[in-house]
Amino acid sequence: MKTATPARKIDSFLDQEYAAGFETLLEADTLPKGLSEDVIRVISAKKGEPEFLLEWRLEAYRRWLTMTAPKWAAVDFPDIDFQDIVYYSAPKKKDGPKSLDEVDPELLKTFEKLGVPLHERARLAGVAVDAVFDSVSVATTFQKELGEHGIIFCSFSEAVKTHPELIRQYLGTVVPPSDNFYAALNSAVFSDGSFVFIPKGVKCPMELSTYFRINARDTGQFERTLIIAEEGASVSYLEGCTAPMRDENQLHAAVVELIALDDAKIKYSTVQNWYPGDKDGVGGIYNFVTKRGDCRGARSHISWTQVETGSAITWKYPSVILRGDDSVGDFHSVALSNHRQQADTGTKMIHMGRNTKSTILSKGISAGHGSNTFRGLVRIAPKAEDARNYTQCDSLLIGDQCAAHTFPTIEARNPTAHVEHEATTSRIGEDQLFYAMQRGLTAEDAVSMIVNGFCREVFKELPMEFAVEAQKLLGVSLEGSIG
């Protein structure tokens, strides 16, 4: 007879359904588990890669063998057995689809279910999509239209074949294979990803987007994305990701490299919704990703926006190297950790050029037993005259079992540097819920109103239609069964 109460509502509220958790049954071309030079040779051969790339992979692999997995992040998980992972799995096909008509209908259905229609008639208006399923890209839309502007947007494997010179020139120049343990692993075994090249002076006329889907069991996904904006070019790029619900943990170790030449602008947005595991922390994706942008040219601008709601463990620090004078770097982040999720995320802003400017805006939300860590580094090099940084880190706690940590590091080696840091922590209290419910709102509406209010500054950085998606996703991620 007693009614549902705010206290109980907060708890029951945090039980979420993971809508993308279905599995697609497909015949797949899958390598046996384990990693060796032979496995790398097979991956490279399957992709018909030029010799230089195979050598690059093997060198990365040899380097990786000398490295150990990093332990400094505030996340907790058992050691990964890297011989127990499948490094290549691709849906079986004859000779590779020449057009969408040849793509397995099951695959098209999968992406449609995920809200990423690839069919001409149903395509997302004004958004070109590259769809990556396990280890390979299955389709890229709008290639022809983009080609008319001289823009290259295709899967990484295709770019290796059609533009090996660009790959050779830029690959690994922002994140070298030796950068860190997971970057080295990725460099050795990466199977696909997206490639974007915007030539001099071209403003990309539509949003570009890649949708990553892990499907196969025991498979790691190691994608590689490379985006180059030449002088005066600009592009807005978005990635989305999901995976089926499974009891085992799966590894996702991607590398993303962005290169902006003089006056170029790259805006990279992520809506990350990998399977987070169940509410007791069983299963889920380990998302260990290296993302870095290089403002190589003067007055260039790289902007990272991320909404991280998925993954069992997130370990990711999209960074910007502000090499060119007057270049600008931004990082806008919403990271949600619910149940047993752990997120250790943040950014690095490395100021090297003069008059460089960076902004960091981080919103961490912890709920259930979730743990959310912001880790930031602002480094002002000795020659970076008049560099400026503004950092704001806000944490929101829902319930009393969760945790939020903030580790900002500032290294200013130039006396003209101007660095500001602000941090807040607040909690959604029962009194707030009671107040909103007394005005007629449900507990769900009240929480999502408060959470969205908290995230608004970041959401407004997302492309319009994805801002709406992100808002919904946060709603779903917090929603539960309320009587």
Place this chain on the structure above:
Amino acid sequence: MLDIKNLKASVEGKDILKGLDLQVKAGEVHAIMGPNGSGKSTLSQVLAGRDTFQVDGGSVTWDGQDLLAMPIEERARAGLFLAFQYPVEIPGVSNAYFLKAAVNAIRKHRGLPEFDAMDFLTRVKAEMKAVGMKEEFLYRAVNEGFSGGEKKRNEVLQMALLEPRLAILDETDSGLDIDALKVVADGVNRLRSPDRALIVITHYQRLLDYIVPDHVHVLSHGRIVRSGGRELALELEEKGYGWIGDAGQVHAAPPAAGGAQ
């Protein structure tokens, strides 16, 4: 409209309401007075559905329904409004967004079309003028950084917009200067109508100079120990609560409590 019978409630094992009876009819204004700790705020919170308090017995009937079985937001949608003694701050959520969400939740429940942004702004701006709030408060976070008086005005604004059938004002007068008090009283008086009822909870008589009640009840040790007309409030002001407190103890089950109903 509201029928409270032998209501008992406790918090953390401590009995606060010990058998409270009260009947409120449409069109009536009831004042509940009493010393600190007598259970005034507990009564308002229990009626609104706050779970910090445990209901140990008795019943509350609202238009023939069991009010205590209704979820918090259902009570609000059915027209029960509580003006908080300490309005809560909600950082990051603008007052305009919050008010619109609340108004539309309640309109939807009543089968009325939801307000769009334009309708809502027209409506809310008119009401803000009436309670003497500047428009900038629409775009500030709910109650964040508001002064005591501004928070209370914001409560009256919400009450006016939500058009409740029963409004409970929980010490809305506390901490207000005389001008703010008049604004609050004005807002309440504009809301008086034959199909609406008000429960005004206050420690002091002075609010009742501006909101003239039909009935005055004195709460002491979790029970209504005396009920009367407006003159009871004046008598209280003259003699203080000590006098009533004694009366409450002498007559453990005072006939006066039932008499007024």
